[in-house]
Amino acid sequence: MTAAALERTTFLREFLRAPFTVASVTPSGSMLSEVVTAPVPSTGDPVIVELGPGTGSFTAAIQRRLAGRGRHLAVEINPRFAKRLAAGYPQIEVAVADARRLPDVADQGSGDVIVSGLPWAAFTPDQQDDLLDAVTAVLAPHGTFTTFAYTHAQWAPSARRLRRLLGDRFEEVVLSRTVWANLPPAFVYHCRQPH
Numbered sequence: 001m002t003a004a005a006l007e008r009t010t011f012l013r014e015f016l017r018a019p020f021t022v023a024s025v026t027p028s029g030s031m032l033s034e035v036v037t038a039p040v041p042s043t044g045d046p047v048i049v050e051l052g053p054g055t056g057s058f059t060a061a062i063q064r065r066l067a068g069r070g071r072h073l074a075v076e077i078n079p080r081f082a083k084r085l086a087a088g089y090p091q092i093e094v095a096v097a098d099a100r101r102l103p104d105v106a107d108q109g110s111g112d113v114i115v116s117g118l119p120w121a122a123f124t125p126d127q128q129d130d131l132l133d134a135v136t137a138v139l140a141p142h143g144t145f146t147t148f149a150y151t152h153a154q155w156a157p158s159a160r161r162l163r164r165l166l167g168d169r170f171e172e173v174v175l176s177r178t179v180w181a182n183l184p185p186a187f188v189y190h191c192r193q194p195h
């Protein structure tokens with residue numbers, strides 16, 4: 001089996017075990033990973049925090065952009081995903097935790113970029129609020145928070161609520177073009193200047 005096929009199989013198996021936590025049957029593709037990780041600075045030693053890495057689609061793109069620089073902390077609630085990620089990327093720090101506990105595993109205001117792979121549309125309003133509290137506590141004032149949403153679900157109540165919350169919590173929220181090459185198609189929110 002190729003590495004890509006193994007990744008898809010692992011992802012699908014975890015989806016079947018925990019459909020509401022994994023919330024997708026397939027990992028994000030390389031085009032979406034490029035758009036999501038675009039804010040990773042190309043110079044210096046930035047601190048990158050990744051939420052919900054799964055099998056590591058965004059992890060690989062972050063590592064490629066860092067090219068040995070900075071610090072990369074990944075927070076994953078699923079211990080099997082976390083174990084696999086830690087084995088594949090010994091250079092990153094992997095915390096097995098709910099992303100709502102982010103302030104317990106990263107210093108306040110320390111994250112230059114926070115990249116989210118979390119399934120926002122699957123969360124309750126309280127969970128969305130708690131997660132954004134955690135993100136804005138750890139994001140540096142100059143930092144960027146990046147997350148994605150599936151285009152087909154963008155008018156679902158939880159997706160619309162997320163969009164409203166991002167507008168409340170950040171001075172600047174920029175939407176990417178739709179990444180049609182992703183399965184399913186998705187778009188990205190780049191959020192700056194947390195209130």
Ligand SMILES: C[S@@+](CC[C@H](N)C(=O)[O-])C[C@H]1O[C@@H](n2cnc3c(N)ncnc32)[C@H](O)[C@@H]1O
Pocket residue numbers: 021022023024026027028051052053054055056057058075076077078081097098099100116117118119
């Ligand atoms: C839609 S998958 C995305 C995985 C990967 N980032 C990608 O794009 O292919 C959602 C991921 O978030 C993780 N997750 C869900 N809820 C979480 C939470 N509260 N804290 C941390 N990770 C969570 C899941 O286990 C899964 O790995």
